[in-house]
Amino acid sequence: MYIADEVLKDREWISEKIKIGEQMLYLTQKEVISLGLKEENILNLTRDALIAHGTKEYEMPAKIGIHPFKEVFFHAMPAWVPSKMAAGMKWIECYPYNPEKFNLPQTTGLLVMNDVASGCPIALMDSAWITAMRTPAVTVLAAQALHPDAETFGMFGCGVQGIEHVKYVVHVLKKLKKIYIYDIKEAAMDDLIKECQPLIDVEIIKGDNPEMVTKSCEVLSSATIILLDPLAEIKDEWVSKGQTILPCDLNTYFDPVTSRRADKYIVDSKEEHELFAGMGYFPDGLPEIACETGEVIAGVKKGRENKDELIVCSNIGMSVCDVVVGRELLNRALNEGVGVKLPL
Known part of the structure; x- marks a missing residue:
């Protein structure tokens, strides 16, 4: 079996550490955060991962999972990105009722990274923080590619993901003047403003209701809950031509009619959306897919072609982004001596 020189060189560098x-290196969430990846770093790494995906320079099977209860899921998410020497798998779960029932996060998980040459596991780290960071990075990079001149941005859901979306969007939408937010819990909106407003120059406005936010914004995103049966909280009649809609919660929050009538329905991964459709998450059928997010960002396919296009871009999370960020964290940890070496 032939092993490329760059793979052997990578293994040699890792073997020095x-x-x-x-052995494998174990990194807690606190240690992952301590490695100092800033929002700009995450954006650059995520952009690289999306370009690799858009140019088909990756391997990533559609996520598979188990579902002990109807409203929860565990997903296994492997990926290989050659340009980053990033091979690994994220094992993540979503339990929407965790905060209220157990005082635990809705999402937790682990990421394992492997040596490409031998396949041996070389690191195990918290993946909840990685997920919280790379998810908004994908959304805002898509917003930049599809609606770069937007002056208004709306965020539905003000939890961990909502907060990070607001922090990230100002890095790429340079003409933003107002950010509107909405959550069924007013305290969540207050917490978001308290955390985010001191960090950004764009005014954050609490929406009175979903309709008001929808009609006030050129670009909209939602990070609420993923359910088999759509909530359709955002009515199709509120949505206008020229808007860009970027859901992170699959087919749940926006009326599915909007996705089906959009001029372009773009997704991060066709295979993953088709998998979810087969599981019943699109009860009225999966809309016709125009292209993938990475293809637009890589310049392989066209995004917005005129100001009146209604575009829906659904990004549900791809492990190419996780392993690329994870590999950078591993590199930093090995260089800085962070983490605990555990025997295999």
Whole structure:
């Protein structure tokens, strides 16, 4: 079997830091955060991952999972991105009732990274923070590609993801003047403003209701809950031509009619959306897919072609982004001596 020189060189560098096959590096969430990846770093890494996906320079099967209860899921998300020497898998779960029932986060998980040459696991780290960071990065990079001149942005859902979306969007939509937010819990909106407003120059406005936010914004995103049966909280008649809609919650929050009538329905991964459709998450059928997010960002396919196009771009999370960010964290941890070496 031929092993490329760059793979062997990568293995040699890792071997100077850890005994491959005998040890792996364990990183807690606190240690992951301590490695100092800033929003700009995450954006650059995520852009690289999306371009690799858009130019088909990756391997990533559609996420598979288990579902102990109707409203929860566990997903196994492997990926290989050659340009980053990033091979690994995220194992993540979503339990929407965790905060209220157990005082635990809705989402937790782990990311394992592997040595490409031998396949041996070389790192295990918290993936909840990685997920919280790369998810808004994908949304705002798509917003930049599809609606770069937007002056208004609306965010539905003011939890961890909503907060990070607001922090990230100002990095790429340089003409933003107002950010509108909405959550069924007013305290969540207050918490978002308290955390985010001191960090950004764009005014954050609490929406009175979903209709008001929808009609006030050129670009809209939602990070609420993923359910089999759509909530359709955002009525199709509120949505106008020329808007860009970027849901992170699959087919749940916006009326599915909007996605079906959009001029372009773009997704991060066709295979993953088709998988979810087969599981019943699109009860009225999966809309016709124009292209993938990475293809637009890589310049392989066209995004917005005129100001009147209604575009829906659904991004549900791809492991190419997780392993690329994870590999950078691993590199930093090995260089800085962060983490605990555990025997295999």
